[in-house]
Amino acid sequence: QVQLQESGPGLVKPSETLSLTCTVSGGSMSNYYWTWIRQPPGKRLEWIGNVYYSGSTNYNPSLESRLTISIDTSKNQFSLRLTSVTAADAAVYYCVGGATWLPDQWGQGTLVTVSS
């Protein structure tokens, strides 16, 4: 099984851009869907979107206008970029892998706070 590790700033200012990277180790990124999921404090888990190893993406319509998910298989990484963040974007962000749309291999998660 692959291992996933999120990295990126833990604090982002309102209206700025949140950028996170997930590094995949212990296996190839090929033929997998790579997903971002988040959980704001006290709220349910929210699927953000995914990227296939080929680069094709699928986004949650609620975030699509602000969201970019990309992949760099040469570095075994995929990334999330969310623009114009507000307090509502504060959450634990998870990167997850799966051979299908089912997210079944999770990173430990990283807490992102939005504050000036």
Place this chain on the structure above:
Amino acid sequence: EIVLTQSPGTLSLSPGETATLSCRASQSVRSNYLAWYQRKPGQAPKILIYGASNRAIGIPDRLSGSGSGTDFTLTISRLEPEDFAVYYCQQYGSSPLTFGGGTKVEIK
């Protein structure tokens, strides 16, 4: 989007008892693409069941999933100390993927 409603919110049981968790979808889940996850404090969710009734690798047969369409159930027989956690259902048949609000199984 499909809204998943889990019940009860909290289940208070003793070790050895059976837990029955419900997940109801606002519309039919395509191909019964319904998964269950377990999460313990400070840890990431761990997949237990996929396709409504298929156990993930390493999951004991004390845990079983059932249901179809809009009504799904996770049953945990003979509760062991490591089973006390929060459980989430998730549908992955339609985009956007959605999660239930969770059921906490706590020690009575």
